[in-house]
Every structure is written in structure tokens, then in C-alpha cells.
Amino acid sequence: MRRIGGRDIVAAILIALLAGAIFTSPPLQALQGLSLDILTALHGTIIGDNRDPATSPVVVVAIDGETYDTPPFKGSPTQTWTREIGRVLGSITDGGAKVIGFDVIFPSSIEQSEIAFGDAPLGDRMKGFDRDYLITLRKLSDNGKLVLGEILSNDHPDAPYPAQRFAVRNTVRALNVHTDTDDVIRRMPLSFSIDDKPVPAMAVELAARAFGAEPQTGPSGATILSNYAIPSAVPNTLTLNFRGMGRDVPVYSFADLRACVEKADRDFFRRAFDGKVVLLGTILNFEDRKLTSMRFSGGYDGTPAPRCAQPVPAGTTQKARSDIAGVFVHATAVRNLIERDAITELGLPARAILTIVFAAIIAFAACMLAPGGAMIAWFGFTAVYAAVAVVTFVHALALPLTEPALASLAAFAMMIGYRFVLADRDERFLRKSFAFYLAPEVINTMVASGKMPALGGEMRNVTMFFSDLSGFSSIAEKMTPGELVTLMNEYLSAMTDIIEGHGGYVDKYIGDSIVAMFGAPADDPAHARNAVHAALKCHGKLAELNAGNPAFAGHDLSHRIGLNSGEAVVGNIGSRRRFNYTVMSDTVNVASRLEGANKYYGTAIMASETTMAQSGDTFAWRELDAIRVMGRGDAIRVFEPLAEKSAESAEQTKVSAAYAEGLAYWRAREFAKASDAFERVANADPASALFAKRARALAANPPAPEWTPVNTLEGK
Template sequence: MRGAPASPSRPGARRRALLRSPALLAGLLSVAIALLCGLERAGWRVRWVDALERASLDQRFRWRGPVPTTGEVVIVAIDDATLERRPELYQRRAGTAALVRALAAARPAAIGIDQVYVDPEELLSPELGARIKGHVEKDMPVGAGPEGQAEALLREVARELTGDAELASAVAAAGNVALAIHLTQESGDGRPLPDPATLRHGRYGQQDARSPPIRIAEAGLVSLPELVARARALGGITVEEDPGRAVRTIPAAWRVGDAAYAPLSVQLVALREGLGRAELAFLGGEASLQIGARRVPLGADEAVVLNFRGGPGTFPTVSAADVVEGRADALLRGKIVLLGVTYFGHDVVRTPFAGDLPGVELQATAVDTILAGDPLVRSSALTDALVTLISGLLVSLLFAAALRAGPLARIAGVLAVIGLDVAAAALAFTRMHLWLALVWPLLAAVVAGSAALAAAYAGEALQRARLRRTFSSYLGAEVLDELLADPKALGLGGARRELTVLFSDIRDFTGVAERLSPEDLVALLNTFLTPMTQEVMARAGYLDKYIGDAVMAVYGAPVARADHAARGLATALAMHAALARLQPSLRQFGVEALQIGVGINTGDMVVGNMGSADRFDYTVCGDAVNLASRLEGLTKTYGVFCLVGAGTRAAAPPSYRFREVDLVRVKGKGRPVAIFELLAGPDGAVAEYAALDRWSAALTAFRAGDFAAARAHWQAFAAENPDDPVVRLHLGRLEGLGEAAPPDWDGVAVFHHK
């Protein structure tokens, strides 16, 4: 078989090289996908990959399931029960003030109000309210009678108009209330921000001046100045949805002017631990923020990546109605209390666990994440790229030629790598709170695996086509199909196997060639070799090569055959019959008759592709092959059609008949070998001899040195078979040996020519 050298300078050759090496193709694709992963993680967003990655993060939350909270956060809910039993707690500022006083009485560590009181409370029209307030502020005495009752009623109405002041007073009295502010980068999504000095309670005390917050507030919603002035702290409650409308992070800082403003969760943790503003630091350059001794890592977009504890109801929740009625003091004492709205259909967000999580529970999750010290950390771009590369390279190894894995094993291996990617991402998430990329490694495994499988199939198809082209002239269709079903034996290198080799050659071909023109000589050869080749292929032989007029065939390779010796012998008989049928057609070339000699030997030899990596032949080599070639040459000496070696004689079925011709030492061999003439088989006969018992007796006597007995037996055999050239050769040899055998006689004929 011939292999064409691969030239990397030709695109076609490069494509063929990739098809011949699916592992290389998978490796190159893995490197490319890893580079894309690094670019995407460094800022070049691929939307569909990002969406799938976030969806995979949600799935990791669901695989992990709900986890316990720290128990340090309690939600006071304006829920359906509050609206039913005590609606004024939500509908009136005075009611909210009463709720704040009730909360303060329970002595929580901090109170966070997840509401923004932007506008003054207006129970009456502003003009009427102002007139009533102006009237009662004159401090007129309240007398008896209708006028006094009217005055008392006006004073009572005036008190109802002081809800904002009552709420401000309650906030100031509590001393640990953090109010919410909403900041936005869209100027149309809010109101102009007040003087930054008004918002000083919301600032970080320290910030890295080299890396100010990336979010610049252009507008927002802030509570009334009297409320802001009396709050202990202000904190942002702005949430940002990803393209899938889910909330997974809390912005860590907003820039207003030159200052950085903290989220409500950070302010509540600081209040709980008694920290001043100077102990809060936003460190954008280090992707973290500092709350006293706590260091909170941030995501790439300066946000706290929330570690969700579960769905709605995960945090201890108490109705606001129960708080003002004094039934929740023990639950609230020493805790961070978040006051927010949870009644049906109000202020909900989508999270990994639910599509309707109340906004106040999102704030509770942020506080609990900071307290537990387990915010998710996104792995670096380099880490994700390396994990992606490893995933793809593991898949490429499955297609390494050394593994010799089948398609099912490779598919199972790709699935195993995918499972490994999923398991690694899940373990990193649950054990290390690490958000490790999953989509890119899976993409590398699937793309590299699919491409390698496709290349393997395409390469196999190309190999099958190449093998069919290469061997179609050397093998029969049936054997070729078997070879294509299992072409593994055709790699560069050889294997030691017992095989049978046949050589055939035209007698006196040089004399024939001298009488013919080159054109007639080629036509004669084609006429002769065609039927000879057909007989080889018809018996599952492999036509190794033509050597001028000679034919070399191998049996038992490349497809293993246990009866290779019988097939070689049957071919010799078929060649003998085909030559007889061919003789009349040779007269057109001026050739009356052709004679051929056949040598067959069976033994151990090396078979395989031999040569260089660029160009090689599928052939056999070894001492047994050389002997077969010598046997074909000896057919001229002995004047017989076919000589076989002892290995072929031993492996032949009982239906074949032989005559032992001689014991010879051919050129290149030190030990003598017995040679046999093929006489007949189940498909025909080559020669018939009478008195074969005399032939056997003559050989025995000859080797024993009893020349007289040997001569007598051979002369008797010659009388029965006067046309046998072999007996004439032996009788001639005896004439030159005399009457007595020399002392070192072994009966071996030595030949020094090929």
C-alpha cells in the first residue's frame, strides 16, 4: 500500500491531516473555544452564552436546594393580614410611625425600611390643610359649647396632618433606622437628586480614589428631608435585572458627585455592629468592600453576587400587625429588622428559586449573604479559559490513536467529560461559593467531541476509500470488504504471523522478451497476468506485487485466514489450469507455449506497512518469504511446476498429494530444508507418477549413503516414469558421487544461486 506524503503548505493536505487526526482537530477547537471564553469573560459579551451561563447558575442553586439563614435577619411584613387588620400601618404615616415605635421598643440591632417616602402625606388639599394648621397654631382657648367643640375638632384634624413629623420623630427616637434611597443612571427614571450634603448618611467613609464606582447616579428617589435628616443611615435599594429579567446581584456602590454611596444591606450590617461611616470602605480597584473587619468580594460589575438561601418565606417573617400588638418582641430583639411590603402582587422580583420573591426578601438575602461571608465569587477569566481548555483537551485525548477507542467508547467518554464539568461546577459552587464557568467548558466538550467524531467518521470514510483504491487491484471484493471492516492492521509497522507466500515466474522469460517488441511484450504480460491475478484474488490472496513477469501473493493477510496454506495450494493448481487455457491465445504474440514455476512456503513472517512515514508498502518479509522465492527458482532446476516447503506440506489438508523431492540448502540458509512437489488436490492434478514407493525408498537409501540401493530404486522408478526430470537429476548426481558416500555425507543438495 502506498502512502502519499502530507504537505502542510497545501490546504487540502492540511484538511486531510485533520481528518486523519481527530484528536488534533479537537485540540485546536478546544484552544479556540478557550480563547473565546477568555475574551468573553474579559468583557466581549456573547449574549446567548451569558444567558445560558446565568441559567446554569440558577440550576446550581436548585441542585443545592435551600440552605439555612444566619437567623440574624427578620422581616416585618406589610402583608395581607396587616391590610386586613391594621391598614393604617401602611396607609398613614402616623401608622407607620407607630409601627417604627413598636419596632424600636422590641430593641432590634438595626431597622431597615424598604420604602421611600418621596412626597409629603396629603390627607386634605394642601390649601385646606395649611389653613387648618394656621388656625390651630394661634393657640386659642377651647371653651364649652359649639364653638369649643368645633375648635377641638379642628385641633384633632390638625394632629392628623402631622404624620410626616410623627414618622420623623419615631425614626429619630429609634436611633438605628436606615432609610432606603433609589438611585438610577437614567435621568428620566426618578427625580433630580438633592444636595449631596443631604445624603451624607449614605456615603462610604472611605473609597479608592483611583477606582470610583462605575455607576453614576443621574436621578433617584429620596425620602422627605425631615426623614432623611433624622435617619441614622441611608442605603440604596436599587436592583438591576439581567436580560432574563432575573435579579442576582446588589450594586455595591453608586457615585453621586465625588462620593460613593452604599446599599441598604451594607448600612444595616454596619448599624448592627456599631460601626461608623469611617469604617465603611468601597475598594473598587480591589473588587471588594470593607465593613469594619469584614471583607466582601465583588463581582466584575461591582456588585455583591447574592447567595440565595431559598424561595419566598425563607427568612423569619412577622406581620406588622403582630408587631404593633406586641406579639413579636422576642423574635425581633437583637436582630436586623427589615420592614417591607409583601402583600399579594406588590414589589416582587425573579430569582433562581422563584419568580415572585418579595423585594424585601431580596434585601434580606443581601444582608444575610454579607453576615455569613459567603457571597458568590465569579472565577477569573483565566480560570474559566483554563477549565474550558482542559475540558476540550480531555475530549481530544479520547480520540488519540494510541487509545484505539471505538465510537461508543468515545461518546461515553465525551459524556463523562461533560459530567465532570457539571460536577466540578456544582462542587465549586456548594463548597467554595465559586461561580465557575460551565457553559464554555460544556461547549468545548460538545464542539470538540462532535467535530472529532465527525472527523473520525470522515477520516474513516477517506481511509476506506483510500484502502479500496489501493487494495482493489490486490484483493478480491469479499476480502476487501473484510479488510475495510477492520483496517487496524494497516498502520505503519508489522506484526509477526504465520502466513503462506506464493511466488510464480515465467520460464525463460528473457528469451521470450528478446523476440518481442516492447508493445507486444506488455500486451503478452497483461494477457498472462490477468488470469493469474484473478486466481489469486478468487482464493482471498493478497497480490503483494508484480516483479516483472513474476507474481508474489500472500495468504492469511491482511485478513487473517486459518486455511492460508490450502488457499495457496489451490491457487497453484488453478494457475496450472488457467495457463493451459491461456496457451492458444499466446500464439498471436508468436509464442507457442509458456511454462511457469511456482514456489510456496508457509511459516512465521512479519507482515504490515513497511517503509517511511510518507511512503510505504504493505508486504511481508522474513526467512520464510525468502525460502518461497528460492523454491520458485528451484522449479527450473528440478523441472517441476510447483515446489513447496515443509511448512506448507505440514499445513496442507489431506486432500492434497505431494512428492518429497530433495533435502536442500539454499543460498542464505544454513540449515537444510525438505522440499516437496505439488502433485494434485481436490481441484485438479499437476503430475501423476507410478511406483512412488520406489521413489521414497530411493530417497531413504540416498540419504543413508547407500548409493547402490538408491540407484537401483531410481532406475526402476525411471523405467515407470521416463519423462520425470527429477529422477534424471538424481541419477546424474549419483554418477558424479561414485559408489561410496564420503565420511561427512548428509544427503543435502547445496545451491549457491537464487
């Protein structure tokens, strides 16, 4: 995970603010409606609605295809249906309906027909045809049981025939709907201004009559109906809650009800319509179809209700459609008002804040994580948020869905761009600079730590690693150039893999020599321990190469490794035009001298006292000597790492014990006893053989009193 700084935090906040402002701005207002559509689809698909349509407070009486195909309506113009409509309406009212609303408009009467019929117009011969119908309208209207519908328009108004309007004493309400810019109906108007007075829309009028209460305007401007403050994100509208996807409203075929009137089945009308709000409307496949919030999931033209007299027509299986009959839009609005579950949408400030917060979360994720991880975070967070939004939508609260999702996606893209252009510039430079010198995991650790190498140099506590092949020049003289290159590539590759695998940095190759450091450029508190581990592994790997690699066959290569820990200057050092990341200090020189000192003692690895001390108790050591290397006045105690703690062999333990005993006698000037101790293991240990020889010489010729047990090395 990438660390973030103050600049990154400011960038993430600014990006979130910009993305949130863009996706909640007026030009993208359609996203609010898209959220409603998606939430409606998710709710209908995942959760659904199991309410029994029989419990619906609203029912629809449908002038449907069956009606058009059933006598006496078949082949007859709708103007001739008025008497039968009046009879059915009377039976519905007698059955206990609270109120009936017309979602159909009869703008003319057959009594108006001027078509010639004999020696007079047809209309004159049909005078009185609508009398019974008009009487029924007057009766129902006087009882508060009927509301006719009209379409308000400056260009093409559509209103009931004047005689009908007079019969209902002008109890006519607008059927206009609220259509968004994408031609989708998601909300319904609550009222219209007619003659500078607010007049309730059809759905509000029907619900008000069902409640027996007049709509009021609250202090905040909200419309209140029977103590229900209707939520209005868009002023003077109700956001439709298509909870049942249209299937929660029972539908009665007008043809079947007309036959039921003929049958005189009063009980059926009582069972079907008692206490109900009834909407009379057309349900046809080609007329008055509306695109609503159910357009993605598909809606239904109600649920067929129980029938009274007519058999169920064949081939009437319902299928979900992207559009529904207009009467169900009004039926849904009425049901939302009666059941008080119209959708509550958040206002612009709340939507903007939620969108900005969502975008900020993803922006910070994109700042801290790799692009792939940030994209997974976006998917996961969006899925969780969508689940929460669906749950709240079940309770009639619509959280914005598309705005946060798209704004956060835009914030993700902008943050990735910001990182590429600015924030990760140093990281890319680092990776490019060290790609051929450090293991990828070391570079990743360095990047994650946030500690970049300082240009120009800095003081760091490091462990230096020097290695050199013994007598390689004489071996190389006997090899062809191709064989030499193959051998060196195999050897250097194997050693480098081990060094980098333990967090080391290969500074340079000098012929067959390797110069490496641990603790820089990647900060590593355990650099001494890792350097010793690497040295032991390199020594073991060379034995494997000698035994099993064809390029090493017959050469029996050996190498010497020197380790020293201490302060050093590391960084990009060189000329103004050419520089390398390298290291300089006395710590480096001492490590180089210790590598060369191995040949005096016949050892493969030699480490300074500081390296031994900084590596803790991880390894088994033996102290070799106190030496004074060329170019340095102070003596250095040097040690040989044998193996990891408790992993040394019995032979190593035996040799180490005898050597320690001899070294103690040596430093106490008891040279004869020192010689005896060293002699016990001299055949198996070159260092013991060296000291045995030196002890015998000093036993025969004791040194001066000022003698100190320090070996001064004359060469490198």
C-alpha cells in the same frame, strides 16, 4: 484508538485556544451568568439547603396580600397606614432588632392631599396625621436602628417624602439592583457615588450596622466589611448566593404583627426579632417581582414564620416561581454579607484558562477516538466537571460551567472537521483502496498502527500464499457456465474469508488460483504462523465443502498450497494511470514453485524452510525433501505442516516417523534401508510411495559418488 502526530497536537491546541477565546469573549459574557443560573438550579435540586429559617440573621416583614385584605388596612390607601407602621416598627425595635431597612418607599403623605373636603383640601384637615410616624422614624434613626430606601435614577427617581427623609436625618440608602443584559439579577451593587462620594447600598448599610463596623476599601480595591473582603467579579458588586432558594428567610405578615401589637405580646416580638436585621417590603403576585439566578429551579418568597395573633389565611401554600419578591434579593445580599458566603467568581484570565484546558482535553479525545467515542467522552467529562462545579458552588466558589461545556463541544466539532478534511484523508484513502481486498479488522489494525503502505513500494518481510485446484480444467469442461461460476464463487469466498480472517491480503485471483500475502499491507510480526494456520484451515474447509455443499457434489476437488517467507517489494505497482497493490520478488516465485511441487509428492501444503522457521514451534512438521525448483540454482528444504503442535493424529505421527527414518537413510545413501522404511507407510502416504520407488531404483543402480540428495524439479 487512533494515533496522533505532531500536526494533530498543534491542531488540537490551536482549536482549543480558538474555542476558549470565543466562548469567554465579551460578546458571550452572558454565558457567565448562565453558569450561575445552572449551578444555582443544580445546587437547589441535588443538594438543597436544610438550614432552619429561625436561625437566619435576616427576617422580612411583608406587606402582603393578607395585609391588604385585613382591617384596618382593607380598602385604605397606603398613605393612611403610616401610624400603624410606626407602631409595628416600635415593637420590632423593642423586641431587640439590630436594624430595620425599608424596601418600600412612601413618596407622599396624606397631609399633601389637595382633594377638596368641604371648604378646604383634605390635606389641610389631616395635618398632623403623620406626626407619630415621623417621631418613631426620628427615634429609631437616632438609635441607628432605621434606614429608609430610595431608587436612584436620572429619569424617574423614587425617594421618601421629604418629611420622612428629614426625620431620619437623611439616613436613606439606594435600593437599586444590578441587572445583567438578559434582565436577570445575579449581583447587587455595593455602593453608589452620590455627590462624588461613595455611599453604601442598602444591603451593605444594614450589614454594616449589624456588625457595628463601617465598610472599608482594601489595597486591591475590594470592599471590606468587618474583615470580610467581599468578592467582586464585576467591580463594586456582590454575587448573590441563593443557597436556600429563598426559603431560608422567615417572613412575618405585617397584618399579623399589627394584631400582635394590639395583643401587646412583647415576648413574641422578642422571640422573632431579637438580634435580627429586618427588611420591610411588599410581597405581592403582581408587583416588584425580580428574575434572579433561581429562574431555572424556581425560588420562594421566604418561609412563613410563626404567627402571633391572626389565623393562617386559607390557600397560602407556597409554590416555586421563576421570579421572587424584590425584598428577598436584598435579604439574600444582607445574609451573604453577614454569613460571609457571597459567591466568588473566577476572573476572566482564570475562566479563559479553564475553558481552554477543557476544550483541549475534548479536542485531543476527538483526535484519538472515533466521533461516537469522543462524544461519550465529552458527556462523561462534562458530567464529572459539573459535579465538581456543584461541589465547589456549595462552598461559594462558582466555576465556569457553560463556557467550558460549549467551548469543548465546539472544539469537538472543529476537530472532527479537521480530521475529515486533513488528518483522516490518508485513512479514508487506505480504507477505500483496500476495502475489497482486506478484512475490516485488518484495515483497522493497519490504521491503528499508523503504518500505511508506502506508495511506490517498500521492502517488507512477508509470507506468500499460492493455491491452485488440482485438475480443475478437466472438471470445468464438464460444467455449465452457471455451475462453474457458482462453484468458483463458493470456493473463492470460503478461502478468502479464511485468508483475511488470519490477516492475509488477497493480491489476485488467477482463474481458480489464489495469490495472497501475509505481513503486508498490515504489519504482522506473526505473518508466517498466520499463513500456515490459514493454509491448514483452507485445506480443512475444502473437505467440508466437498462433503456438504451441493455445488461441489461429485467433483471431489483438491488443491495445492505453497508457502514461502522472505523479503519482497510490496506497494502500488503499475503504470502511471493504472496500478495495483501487489508484491514482487524471488520470494513470490519460490512460493509459486512450491505450490506446483505438491503434485510430485502427493501433498496438499508445502512450505519452505524459512516459513517453517519463522512460524516457531506452533505446528507439527515433517521434512519432505531438498529440492531445486525451476529457475533457481540453490536447493530448498521443504516441509509439510501436519497440524498444530500436539494436535496431530496417531496416523500422522506414525507416517511422519517412518518418513523421517527413510529420509535419513536416503541422505546417507543407504537406499535399501530407506526403501524398507518408506514401504512401511507407502500405502497411506503418496510421498513415502514416491521415495520408496526412488530408493529401490537407486538401490539397484547406485548413483555416482558426486550424487547429492536434492530433487531437481523440471516443471512448474
